[in-house]
Amino acid sequence: MRIVRRPGAFVCGIDAAMDVIGGKWKVLILWALNERTCRFGELRRAVTGVTEKVLSSHLKELEDDGIVHRQVYAEVPPRVEYSLTPLGLSLNAALEPLGQWGRDHVCRGAEEAGADGCRGAEEAGAGVGAGVGAGACCGAPAEAAVG
Numbered sequence: 001m002r003i004v005r006r007p008g009a010f011v012c013g014i015d016a017a018m019d020v021i022g023g024k025w026k027v028l029i030l031w032a033l034n035e036r037t038c039r040f041g042e043l044r045r046a047v048t049g050v051t052e053k054v055l056s057s058h059l060k061e062l063e064d065d066g067i068v069h070r071q072v073y074a075e076v077p078p079r080v081e082y083s084l085t086p087l088g089l090s091l092n093a094a095l096e097p098l099g100q101w102g103r104d105h106v107c108r109g110a111e112e113a114g115a116d117g118c119r120g121a122e123e124a125g126a127g128v129g130a131g132v133g134a135g136a137c138c139g140a141p142a143e144a145a146v147g
Contacts, residue, residue: 020065025050029068040056068082
């Protein structure tokens, strides 16, 4: 595994972190992999809307940064699985408060608009993984979002 480090290229820690997780899809890929090890097709279904080309590119970048592990099995047909490295797990732990802020912000906006969609978000235990895939909102169980 080659870890790409670019010391001196960043202004601060946030700048360095955003280089690793920047873009629309990388964080969603991380959330999906936090739930379980996935094959490429499973990830594509879990991260609704991502194209194969973009998913492949982002997985390669995350692998180069030491966030994602790519396991190739010598089988016919070949099987490849993706999982988070310890560094990837620590990144997801750091992103969890951001996810909670996002759920709170979206729920607050829905409540102000008079919608009930976020009621029960706390009871549902919207933890890591909520927000990935179609239909996942504030309190949606992760199983509904990733699978």
